[in-house]
Amino acid sequence: MSDYPNSPTPDPAPEETEQGPAQRSRPSPKVLMAAGLATIVVLVGAGVGISALAQDEEPGATPSASSSPSPSAAAVETSSAPTPVPTSTEPLPPAPTVFYEQAGPPAGSPLEAVEAMTIEVSDEPTGTELPSNLIGLSLEATDLADPxxxxxxxxxxxxLTGLGxxxxxxxxxxxxxxxxxTSSNEAIPGNLEGDKAHPVRAAGPADLERVNTLLEAADATISLTVDMGNYDPERAADMTMHASDIFGxxxxxxxxxxxxxGYPTNGLRPSDWGIPDYLEELKTYADAMYxxxxxVRIVGPGTYAEAWWEPFTQADLQQEKILSFHHYPLSQCDGSNDPLGEPIMDNLMASAIHDRADDYRRAALAPAEAAGLETWIPETGISACPGSNExxxxxxxxxxxxxxxxxxxxxxxxxxxxxxxxLTCQGGPPMxxxxxxxxxxxxxxxxxERANYYGLSMVAELPPGAFxxxxxxxxxxxxxxxxxxxxxxxxxxxxxxxxxxxxxQTDVTVTLPAAARTSSMTQLAGPSYGAEDSTIIDGAFxxxxxxxxxxxxxxxxPGAxxxxxxxxxGTVSVFNFTF
Structure with missing residues (x-):
């Protein structure tokens, strides 16, 4: 929404801007163990049983919501009939001797009891799929010019490789x-304005060629945005032509x-400019690009206003369309209009943000599914409010x-x-x-890489498949x-x-639809909600x-x-099973 959500003022205060990591956060094939956190324990013997570690249940604990949504028409098609997990006729493998040992609760924690959790896994698919390219990064268009x-x-x-x-x-x-x-080295127009942290930049075909080497090295894809604020369909078509030739x-x-x-309020269009005007200009741009x-598909409208979604799905364009919208769930910066939307920890770690996000995203899916379109969120994050918050x-x-x-x-x-x-970790956008x-x-x-990167990496490492x-x-x-x-x-x-x-710790029971032959585990952990530069996966940054x-x-x-x-x-655990 903003240039960089949570971006600093040009002269940021050090206490709000300096990251100061204790050590480099570099994805690595090595597991650099962190003291007092995740370790691996070796247990000898073939008869290790499944035992329950008793926890005192807390009366009145809030049960979690079921994670079984209705099927989505925009998702990759899956069979409507369940596919049973096959039962192998091969002998079971030996019992494992090496087991995952999690990070324990921080020293001195009150250790309030959490109601035991049961997860019953069905053979029934939801009708949706986890793709191999779910996670991406959104950057400013000017970053195309960054060498x-x-x-x-x-x-x-x-x-980028750490994100799948x-x-x-x-x-x-x-x-x-x-x-x-510009593809002809024109001078930058004088009406474009930037500042010290966000300068005006030009980009051309050579920049796209350089970025393409990055895409190839990281096996990544690219989505671009052309300038509509300064009306110029021919220039947008020129950029589209070069991008198509270079990126394929x-x-x-x-x-x-x-x-x-937002154009009518940020000065890019008159105050009475609205959806009909947008659709007319969109058509002119799209025709020139076609x-x-x-x-090349047209992704849009890329707005944070619901009223624009359905009109885009109905736009008469020659190209294939993809519905897109931007979403920052906690962007009521002072909380005066919507206290639940204020970017504070009590809101972030609450069921309300999960439920409200689902409702908002489902609202966008509805017109897209009715029109037979995919729905993307090409720009998202916790909050679009400027500066640091908790x-x-x-x-x-x-x-x-x-x-x-x-x-x-x-x-x-x-x-x-x-x-x-x-931008730099020191002074750059903390989100x-x-x-x-x-x-x-x-x-x-x-x-x-910051803490939220490691969360995205946990998702990106999951192989694709059906939910x-x-x-x-x-x-x-x-x-x-x-x-x-x-x-x-x-x-x-x-x-x-x-x-x-x-x-x-929560006593968790996972019930599977069939007997598992093997299992494995990986886990993301951290010592507290507010801990910075302390999120680890399997004991390492x-x-x-x-x-x-x-x-x-x-x-x-084996066979359980x-x-x-x-x-x-405060963990994310991935339990893998083979059958």
């Missing part, structure tokens, strides 16, 4: 205010204008990111790009999942998701959002351990149809 965005920069390649096969979306407010496309199939779509619903690149850079943002991404995919949204920045090294406004070629229905009860503030992969293995994801400084190297779920026995284990609060 660090190159396949020759191993730092940015590693950051991401879509890089270039847009933001820069598109219509500080970005100028990696170009997944182009949006015409950034958040056009003449030079008819295969949710930014925190472990809680990692927990939220996992739940937001999986719940979106489960209701039928196949692409999400989390708005980020290439950004990545940030560069160097003093404020003097970035170098290195990149760091299965599951029934979850108890567990306090917790959500579960189940995906059956192409090889018939299964991942059960438990997002335990209970406060790690207060809540005891790194992407998840490769699936084949993960220890077994504690207490798992259920597992029971205590799960630490």
């Amino acid at each position: 660090r965005m190159s396949g020759d920069n191993p730092e940015i390649v590693a950051s 096969r991401p879509m890089l979306r270039f847009g933001g407010n820069a598109v219509d205010r500080r970005f100028f496309w 199939d990696r170009l997944v779509g182009i949006t015409i204008g950034n958040e056009p619903n 003449e030079v690149a008819p295969e 949710t930014t850079k925190t472990h809680a943002s990692a927990l939220w990111s996992v739940d937001y991404a999986l719940s979106a995919a489960q209701i039928g949204i196949p692409r999400l790009s989390f708005h980020s920045s290439l 950004s999942s990545i940030c560069s090294g160097g003093p404020y406004l003097q970035p170098d070629a290195t990149f760091n 299965l229905q599951n029934t979850a009860q108890g567990g306090g503030l917790a959500y579960s998701y189940v995906v059956r992969h192409e090889d018939n293995s299964m991942s059960v994801v438990l997002v335990n959002q209970n406060d790690p400084e207060v809540a005891a 790194a992407a998840p351990v490769p699936a084949g190297e993960r220890p077994a779920i504690p207490g798992f026995v 149809e259920s597992v029971q284990l205590p799960v630490t609060a």
